[in-house]
Each structure stands twice: as C-alpha cells, then as structure tokens.
Amino acid sequence: MSTIIFEEVTKNYGRVQGISNVSLNIGPGVTGILGPNGAGKSTTMKVLLGLARPSIGSVYVDGVNPFDNFDLRNKIGFVPEYDCFYEHMSAVDYVSYFLMIHDFSKEEAVEKAENSLIELGLQDSMYRKIRTYSRGMRQKTKVARATAFNPQILVLDEPFQGADPTTRHLLMEKINSWSEEGKTILISSHILHDVEYLTDNIILINNGRVLASGNRHEIRKLMSNIPIQIKISPIDKNQLRPLVKRMLDEKWITAGRLLESEGEIILETNESEKFYTEFPQILEDEKIIVEKIVSDDDTLDSLYSKLVEGKQWK
Amino acid sequence: MEISKMFKRFPTLFPPIFKDCSYRLITNKLTWVLVAILMLPCALGLLVYYEFSGDRISEEVNGEKIYYTSSGELLHEDLRVLFLEISEYFGIGFIALLLGIMFSSELISEEYNLKTMQILRTSPIHPIEIFTYRYISGIITGVILLGLYSTIFYIIVMMGAGIHGILEEIGLLALVIKIVILNWIGFLSIFCAINVYFERPYLICFIYWLFWEQIMSGQNYQQITLTHYINSIIYDSLTEMGWSVTASDYGLVNSNNDTIATDPLISTFIILIVGISFIFIGSRGISSKQF
Numbered sequence: 001m002s003t004i005i006f007e008e009v010t011k012n013y014g015r016v017q018g019i020s021n022v023s024l025n026i027g028p029g030v031t032g033i034l035g036p037n038g039a040g041k042s043t044t045m046k047v048l049l050g051l052a053r054p055s056i057g058s059v060y061v062d063g064v065n066p067f068d069n070f071d072l073r074n075k076i077g078f079v080p081e082y083d084c085f086y087e088h089m090s091a092v093d094y095v096s097y098f099l100m101i102h103d104f105s106k107e108e109a110v111e112k113a114e115n116s117l118i119e120l121g122l123q124d125s126m127y128r129k130i131r132t133y134s135r136g137m138r139q140k141t142k143v144a145r146a147t148a149f150n151p152q153i154l155v156l157d158e159p160f161q162g163a164d165p166t167t168r169h170l171l172m173e174k175i176n177s178w179s180e181e182g183k184t185i186l187i188s189s190h191i192l193h194d195v196e197y198l199t200d201n202i203i204l205i206n207n208g209r210v211l212a213s214g215n216r217h218e219i220r221k222l223m224s225n226i227p228i229q230i231k232i233s234p235i236d237k238n239q240l241r242p243l244v245k246r247m248l249d250e251k252w253i254t255a256g257r258l259l260e261s262e263g264e265i266i267l268e269t270n271e272s273e274k275f276y277t278e279f280p281q282i283l284e285d286e287k288i289i290v291e292k293i294v295s296d297d298d299t300l301d302s303l304y305s306k307l308v309e310g311k312q313w314k
Numbered sequence: 315m316e317i318s319k320m321f322k323r324f325p326t327l328f329p330p331i332f333k334d335c336s337y338r339l340i341t342n343k344l345t346w347v348l349v350a351i352l353m354l355p356c357a358l359g360l361l362v363y364y365e366f367s368g369d370r371i372s373e374e375v376n377g378e379k380i381y382y383t384s385s386g387e388l389l390h391e392d393l394r395v396l397f398l399e400i401s402e403y404f405g406i407g408f409i410a411l412l413l414g415i416m417f418s419s420e421l422i423s424e425e426y427n428l429k430t431m432q433i434l435r436t437s438p439i440h441p442i443e444i445f446t447y448r449y450i451s452g453i454i455t456g457v458i459l460l461g462l463y464s465t466i467f468y469i470i471v472m473m474g475a476g477i478h479g480i481l482e483e484i485g486l487l488a489l490v491i492k493i494v495i496l497n498w499i500g501f502l503s504i505f506c507a508i509n510v511y512f513e514r515p516y517l518i519c520f521i522y523w524l525f526w527e528q529i530m531s532g533q534n535y536q537q538i539t540l541t542h543y544i545n546s547i548i549y550d551s552l553t554e555m556g557w558s559v560t561a562s563d564y565g566l567v568n569s570n571n572d573t574i575a576t577d578p579l580i581s582t583f584i585i586l587i588v589g590i591s592f593i594f595i596g597s598r599g600i601s602s603k604q605f
Contacts (some may be wrong), residue, residue: 049436051605073438084429086334088341097330101439106326145433 001028002062002075002152002184004048009057011043018043018052020208026186030179032195033188034304035205041188042081044205045155048186049078061153074102077146081157081188083138087131091117091141094130095148102149116148117141121170135162143171147178154178156187160194172197196300204307211307216300226306227254227268230275233292237263243288250278264292320443327439328447335451338420345459348413352463355400359470367474378478390472390479394486397471398552405464406493406544410456414498415519417456418505421448422596423515432605441600446593449506453498460494489551493544500540500585503592510599534568540588542566543581550578 004026011018019040033041046052047059050066050073059066066072086094095113096106104112117126120140125133130141139162146154156175160168175198179185189195195202196216203213212219220228234243237260244256244265252275255268269275272295283290339345370389371382381389404410422445425431434444468487472480501523508522509515531541545564552559561573568574576584 046605051432051435053604070438070440073436076436078433078436080429080432082429084433086338086428086430088337089334093330097334098433098437100326100330101434101437103323103438 001182003027003060004153004184004186005060006044006047007058007060009047009054009059011047011052012055017208019047019205021057022205022208022210024203024210024213026184026203028179028182028184029201030175030185030187030199031201031203032199032300033186033203033205034192034195034300035188035308039206039308040208041205042157043208044203045078045157045186045188049076049155074149075151076153076155077149077151079139079142079146079154079156079159081161084142085130085138088129090129091122091126091133091137091144094141095145098145099148104149112148113144116144120144120174121167136164136167139163139171140167143174147174152183154183154185154187156185158189159187160189160191168194192300192304202300202303204304206308212303216303220303223306227270228272228275228295230267230269231264231292231294232267232290233264235289235291239286239288240265242286246282246286250282320440323443327443328450331447332451332454335421335448336455338424339417339452339455342416342420344416345413348409348416349459349463351409352404352460352467355404356463356467356470359467363470363474370474372476379476380478381475388475388479390475390482393471393475393479394483397468397483398486398490400471401464401467401490405460405467406490406497410460410494410497411501411523413456413460414452414501415505415516415523417452418502418509418519419515421452422506422509431600435600435603435605441597442593444600445506445510445597449503449593449596452502452506453495456498456502457491457495460498461491464490464494485555489548489555492551493548496547496582496585497544499589500544503589503596504540507592507596507599510596510603532565536565536574537576540585543576543584546576546581547578549575 004024006022006024009022010020022040022044024044033044035041043052047054048061048066050069053067061072062075064072066076086097089097092110092113095116096104096109099109099112100106114126117123117140120143122137122140122144125137130138133141139159143156143159146156154175159171159175163171172194175185175187179198187195187198200215200217202216202219204211204219212222232243234240240258240260240263244258244267247253247265247267248256252269252271253267254270257266259266267275279293369384371384371386373380373382383389383392401407425434425448431444464487468483468490469480472483475482504522505515505519508518512518527539527541530536531539531545536542545566549559549561549564549566561567561575562571564575566573566575
C-alpha cells in the first residue's frame with residue numbers, strides 16, 4: 001500500500017507559480033486530479049514523480065523524497081499526456097527497453113512486454129514501428145510501458161486522450177482492476193465523466209491551488225454556502241407554474257425559477273435531504289407527474305463548474 | 315546506485331541503447347550531408363589519380379613496384395603529406411567537429427525534445443548511465459564512420475603510390491585513427507555536457523570550439539585546451555615516424571618560441587580525464603535538471 005504526501009508544497013518556475021501551498025494525502029485506490037489547462041495538474045504530477053523539486057515544502061512517496069530516490073522509481077509508473085517514443089522502435093522493443101532498465105533480463109523483458117501489450121489489445125501491431133501507430137495505439141503503448149513492471153503507484157496524465165470508445169473502456173477496466181489490486185492511482189483527465197466513473201476521490205485544482213480534495217459527495221456537503229440546484233420537468237407543461245408556486249411555499253426552498261421554453265423549473269435549496277424526503281409527497285398531493293429530476297448537487301461536472309469555473313446553472 | 319551495479323547492468327542495458335542511438339545517428343539527414351562533404355576529397359583524390367597516374371615513374375625492387383614523382387622523389391612521401399593535411403581539415407578537423415556537435419545534439423538534446431528524457435528520469439536509471447551509454451554510442455558510431463572514411467580516403471590518396479606506398483605509410487593511417495578516437499573521447503563528452511546545460515547547444519559548442527580551442531590553443535596557456543594535447547600527440551608521432559616537422563608547425567610553442575609540447579602519454583591521459591570528467595559534469599546536469 002503506497003501513500004503520497006504533499007506538505008505545503010509550492011513550486012515556482014522563475015516568477016511563474018506552478019502550484020502554491022498544496023497539501024495532499026493520497027492513499028491506495030483511484031484519485032482524480034481535475035482542473036483546467038494551466039491549473040497546476042502537471043506540475044503536481046512532476047513534483048510527485050521527482051521531475052521537479054518543490055521550491056517550498058516537502059513531498060513524500062512511501063516516506064521518501066522522490067527527487068533523490070532511485071529505488072522509488074521501481075514503484076512508480078508514469079503515463080504522460082505527451083508522446084515520448086523512440087518512433088523507429090516497435091512497441092515490444094520500446095516496452096522491453098524500459099523493462100530492462102527495471103532490471104529484467106532481456107528474455108523476461110520481451111515476454112513481459114508482449115504480455116502487457118497483448119492485454120491492452122495490441123497483439124496484431126506490437127512488432128510494427130511506433131511511427132505507424134494511431135493515437136489510441138500510442139496511448140496503449142504508453143500504458144503498457146508504465147504498467148508492465150507492476151508498479152505500486154500509477155500516475156496517469158490524460159490517459160484517455162485520443163482513445164476511441166473501445167480503448168477508453170478497456171483502459172477504464174484496467175484502471176479499476178489495478179485499483180482493486182491495491183495500487184495507488186492518480187489520474188488527471190479533462191473528461192469528468194471518465195473520472196466520475198472511476199472514482200469518488202478527487203482533487204480539484206485551479207491557479208496552482210487545491211480548491212478541494214476528498215470524496216466528492218463529502219466535498220459537496222461542505223459547500224453549504226452554495227445552494228443545491230434541482231431541475232424538474234413535469235410531463236404536463238401546464239403544471240410548471242403551479243409547481244414552482246407550490247414549492248416556493250416551503251421554507252427550505254430558497255429560490256425558484258421558471259424556464260417555460262425548456263419545460264422545466266429550477267429550485268434552489270440548502271437542505272437537500274429535506275427536499276428528497278418531502279418532494280415525493282408534495283408531488284403526490286398536487287397530483288403532478290414528473291419525467292425528470294436532475295440535481296447538480298454532487299455530480300463531478302457540477303462540482304467542477306462551481307469550484308473551478310465559479311458558476312451554476314443559469 | 316552503486317558503481318558496481320552500473321557495471322553489472324551494462325551488458326543488458328547498453329546494447330539496446332547503442333542500437334537506438336546508432337540508428338538515430340546514422341539515419342539523421344545531417345550525418346549524410348556531412349558524410350557527403352567528407353567524401354569530396356575522396357572524389358577529388360580519384361580524379362587526381364586518373365589524371366596523373368600516367369606521369370609516375372616506377373621501379374621494381376624485389377617484385378614490388380615503387381613509384382616516384384617526376385623529380386625522382388618517393389611518391390608516397392608526397393602523398394602522405396597530402397593525406398595528413400586534408401585529414402586535418404576533414405576527418406580530424408572542422409568537418410569532424412561539426413559531426414561531433416551534431417551527434418551530441420542527437421544523443422542528448424533530442425532526448426529532451428522527444429521528452430524521452432522525462433521518462434528516463436522517472437525510470438530507475440542513473441544519470442551517469444543515461445549520459446555514458448549515449449556518449450559511448452556516439453564515440454563508437456563516430457569512430458566507425460570517421461575511421462572508415464579515413465581508411466577509404468587513405469587508400470584513394472595513397473593508391474597512386476601503389477601497394478608499396480599504402481603499406482609503407484600505414485602508420486600514418488593508424489595515427490589518424492588514433493587521433494579520431496582521442497578527439498571523440500575528449501570533444502564528444504564536452505559537447506554532450508553542453509547539450510545537457512544549454513538550450514542552443516550548436517551555437518555554444520561552436521563558440522567553445524572557436525574561442526577556447528582555436529584561439530587559446532595558439533597562446534602561452536594553451537595547455538588548458540584539448541587541441542594542445544591532440545597536437546602534442548600528432549607532433550610526437552610524426553617526429554617518431556621520421557617526418558621533418560617542428561613544434562611551431564603545430565603551434566606548440568610559447569611567445570618565447572620555446573617548445574611546450576606535452577608528452578604523448580600524459581596527453582592521452584589528460585584527454586581521458588577530460589572525457590571522464592565531463593561524463594560526471596553532464597550526468598550532474600541531467601540529475602539536477604527540472605522539468
């Protein structure tokens with residue numbers, strides 16, 4: 001079981017701040033790191049991988065500083081966002097080359113490389129030169145290189161980028177199975193839906209600062225100053241006005257908005273539990289049938305919008 | 315990581331790295347541009363041979379054909395000077411220097427450009443291994459390329475003097491190949507280290523060579539340049555081979571016109587020390603570089 005600890009880490013590149021005062025404690029399982037471009041996700045990963053030394057603060061991976069410790073590199077697999085290939089090599093040569101760096105003999109390295117590439121569905125093309133590969137195949141090759149030596153920690157920077165739905169599904173399955181094996185997996189992605197599928201543990205980062213970290217449901221509960229919004233669509237659109245009027249009678253509804261053209265209302269409340277307990281009864285009493293209830297309360301998309309972009313449904 | 319472990323890993327790790335590096339060096343277009351420039355004297359040598367081979371005077375001694383110039387001097391003694399002078403501009407001179415700069419850039423800078431250096435830095439390979447394997451690959455590829463070139467050029471130049479001439483001056487070819495090896499051991503490590511530390515390595519390498527090696531090597535304190543030690547070895551070897559050369563021909567004199575040539579063994583030792591020192595300097599740069 002591996003742990004990653006950031007203690008008030010700041011990383012400056014000259015006068016540009018990469019990350020500021022970041023404190024994290026990442027344990028086994030999948031943790032998603034989310035934020036817009038330039039938020040500091042890659043810097044966080046670089047500091048964790050020992051590619052950048054913190055300007056202030058300390059980073060410990062399994063209790064040691066990743067910048068100086070070579071043995072630690074046997075425990076960490078890294079899938080970068082960018083391409084990092086010797087294009088003239090085949091995938092087997094490329095993966096086995098890095099396995100030999102991990103002290104596998106040539107025969108072992110080739111065997112492990114082949115197995116890893118076959119697992120990722122590259123059996124038909126693994127002897128072809130990488131320069132002929134599609135984006136998805138390149139992504140799989142990067143993942144094979146990072147995982148073939150069975151690392152305890154996986155750092156995946158945008159692993160689904162350029163992947164077709166089949167590849168994406170396959171990678172997700174693999175990530176889930178590695179997580180079940182007890183590996184510590186840090187994953188960054190712009191595709192919130194993918195991260196949401198993989199984990200509830202997230203780190204939201206923007207402008208180099210961690211806005212929130214932990215279980216996304218817990219994070220949402222802590223955001224009591226930001227009301228929860230719920231969209232409701234009755235089947236009979238004539239019931240839009242009576243419904244919003246009725247709901248505004250309740251003290252725990254702080255605001256209501258009628259969106260006639262979209263056939264829905266938006267309600268705001270600070271007491272979501274009360275809403276979910278009492279709303280069905282109100283519907284029954286008023287004889288209103290709804291076709292859709294969508295809450296922004298703790299979807300990753302909603303959390304991201306609120307915390308990173310600072311916006312809610314209009 | 316202990317040094318003993320690095321030696322133990324060498325047989326496994328070096329072959330794939332050498333294969334990759336030599337492939338990249340040989341398939342680089344610039345290599346072939348420089349090889350084409352190197353082949354110019356060879357083409358010229360062939361042209362001269364076919365143009366003037368009829369002007370030679372030959373004599374058969376013990377079944378061996380010995381060629382003379384029209385003025386009665388041994389032809390191979392004339393041609394050897396031509397071979398050495400042209401080699402000093404091409405195989406062990408300016409073109410070889412350009413090849414060395416290009417090789418160092420392909421071996422080190424290109425790894426940063428391809429971002430494979432970032433992956434290597436997250437893998438359990440010591441910066442000394444990263445640097446040394448690429449450096450040795452560069453030396454082997456460069457020496458094979460320039461050694462082959464020097465041999466071909468030597469044969470083309472000396473074939474005017476027949477088999478006798480070729481065999482008679484074979485020591486000169488050995489000297490040129492020795493200088494190629496020492497040049498690459500010394501200069502390639504410096505160029506590779508420059509590639510680790512600077513973002514415009516071509517320019518810095520060239521400035522270093524021009525200002526440090528060319529201008530300083532004619533001064534009183536030329537012992538701080540590699541060129542001094544290379545010239546000392548050439549001068550000493552030619553003297554041993556019976557050539558009538560002076561120390562000033564190789565700039566190995568100070569302002570009082572005193573010879574300041576260094577002993578060839580010490581020169582070789584210093585070149586090796588420089589090569590090894592820059593391995594450590596370059597490796598330090600790799601380990602401390604942040605991304």
